Amino acid sequence: MSISCHTAKRHSAAYVDGRLRADRRSNVVAHLHHCEDCATYFEQISQLRAALKTVPERLIPHRLQTSLQVIASRQRAEVLATRGSHWKAIWDKWCFRINELMKPLAIPATGGLLSSLVLFGTFVFTISTTTRLVSYEVPLAYSSQTEANLIPVELGSHAVFLNMSIDSNGRTGDYAVSDPECKFRADLEAQPANIAMPSIPTVFAVAQPISGDIQIKFLPLAFRP
Amino acid sequence: MVLADSIVKLSITGSQSSLSEEDARLLRGLRAGIESAYEELLARYQQPVYSMVYRLLGDQNDACDVVQEVFLKVFRSVGSFQERSSLRTWIYRIAVNEAHNHRRWFSRHRKHEVAIEPENEEHRCYDITPDPGPSPFDWARNRETRALIEQALDEVSPVFRTAVVLRDIEDLSYEEIADILQVSLGTVKSRILRGRDALRRALTQRLDPGLSEAFV
Numbered sequence: 001m002s003i004s005c006h007t008a009k010r011h012s013a014a015y016v017d018g019r020l021r022a023d024r025r026s027n028v029v030a031h032l033h034h035c036e037d038c039a040t041y042f043e044q045i046s047q048l049r050a051a052l053k054t055v056p057e058r059l060i061p062h063r064l065q066t067s068l069q070v071i072a073s074r075q076r077a078e079v080l081a082t083r084g085s086h087w088k089a090i091w092d093k094w095c096f097r098i099n100e101l102m103k104p105l106a107i108p109a110t111g112g113l114l115s116s117l118v119l120f121g122t123f124v125f126t127i128s129t130t131t132r133l134v135s136y137e138v139p140l141a142y143s144s145q146t147e148a149n150l151i152p153v154e155l156g157s158h159a160v161f162l163n164m165s166i167d168s169n170g171r172t173g174d175y176a177v178s179d180p181e182c183k184f185r186a187d188l189e190a191q192p193a194n195i196a197m198p199s200i201p202t203v204f205a206v207a208q209p210i211s212g213d214i215q216i217k218f219l220p221l222a223f224r225p
Numbered sequence: 226m227v228l229a230d231s232i233v234k235l236s237i238t239g240s241q242s243s244l245s246e247e248d249a250r251l252l253r254g255l256r257a258g259i260e261s262a263y264e265e266l267l268a269r270y271q272q273p274v275y276s277m278v279y280r281l282l283g284d285q286n287d288a289c290d291v292v293q294e295v296f297l298k299v300f301r302s303v304g305s306f307q308e309r310s311s312l313r314t315w316i317y318r319i320a321v322n323e324a325h326n327h328r329r330w331f332s333r334h335r336k337h338e339v340a341i342e343p344e345n346e347e348h349r350c351y352d353i354t355p356d357p358g359p360s361p362f363d364w365a366r367n368r369e370t371r372a373l374i375e376q377a378l379d380e381v382s383p384v385f386r387t388a389v390v391l392r393d394i395e396d397l398s399y400e401e402i403a404d405i406l407q408v409s410l411g412t413v414k415s416r417i418l419r420g421r422d423a424l425r426r427a428l429t430q431r432l433d434p435g436l437s438e439a440f441v
Binding site: 009010012013014017019044045048049051052053054055056057058059060061063064065067068069071072073075076079080089 | 255256257258260263264266267271272273275276279280285288289292293296297300301304370371374375389392393394396399414417418421422424425428429
């Protein structure tokens with residue numbers, strides 16, 4: 001089968017290297033018999049290949065040989081240090097990298113930790129004082145400690161107001177009973193306060209007791225005829 | 226049962242190492258940190274690797290830098306080498322890749338640099354006057370022509386030059402070249418063909434510019 005010059009040249013590399021299939025090889029040989037240009041081309045490629053094989057090796061410089069021996073020695077020492085374990089080598093490398101990375105952060109991190117400890121130490125004292133029980137300094141009739149003896153109070157009017165001033169410790173600074181209709185019995189004036197005092201817990205805001213005035217309104221459940 | 230046997234056989238075939246007995250022994254020595262194994266690896270591969278890298282880069286200093294990088298990588302990666310190819314193919318693959326990376330870096334960073342020192346004596350021999358003999362390829366057997374071949378190689382595109390160097394100077398098989406360059410056999414054939422053709426043209430042009438027109 002006749003082939004073109006282009007096809008013949010396309011097969012030149014495989015032909016010269018002896019890697020061309022027998023049928024294609026015979027086609028190329030037949031083409032080269034009657035095509036002088038292609039025959040010259042193939043001859044040149046063959047000569048070029050032969051010439052390339054005669055190109056002498058570039059001798060390695062002594063300086064490079066020494067460098068390579070140093071590299072080999074270092075790498076061998078590394079292998080011996082890690083006992084040939086690839087994972088240990090990776091682990092050691094990452095430990096080293098993380099150490100290097102963390103060094104600049106060591107002083108700020110320590111400072112931050114110490115600051116937080118100092119702040120906590122300051123506030124822990126405040127927290128302990130604010131949670132202790134408050135002993136109310138109010139006159140408690142018929143009561144002991146925080147348990148008041150709640151006796152019925154006779155209200156002669158529709159509403160009786162108890163105004164109290166509470167300090168920051170939850171203690172009653174002052175109180176007064178107001179009776180707009182003037183029907184509250186004077187001898188029982190202290191009793192609403194006696195009832196109210198133990199029942200009012202200290203109010204806290206942001207872990208601190210707050211002070212202020214409060215008013216309690218007493219309403220009768222039923223009127224005695 | 227037959228299917229299971231086939232799968233087992235296939236898996237055994239797939240996991241077979243491409244290493245020769247000698248390579249396997251050398252590899253075991255390297256992994257165990259045996260001094261003689263390191264010496265043997267250098268003795269066996271430092272010269273051919275340097276020579277090949279020099280052909281690919283055409284500069285001694287660059288070749289030295291690259292060869293150091295190559296062996297550093299070889300020693301560091303020897304533990305993770307998966308033995309799917311021969312030791313020589315693996316080392317050559319690293320060398321070709323390093324040379325390629327170096328050339329890329331060179332073209333990006335140093336292309337604007339101008340050499341201050343004049344060219345050395347070795348380069349002067351390239352400027353010889355060609356003899357108007359019957360065929361320029363008759364010159365191929367003498368020393369001057371070999372120098373011309375080296376310079377002509379520099380003019381060939383790096384991709385094709387690599388294929389020609391591996392095939393015609395290092396005398397590797399097509400399969401080994403395909404493994405080193407990580408390309409198909411067809412691509413290897415094509416690159417060798419085009420590389421040789423480019424080299425033929427460059428050489429013809431240098432030897433006899435008038436004659437080269439007839440070959441193109």
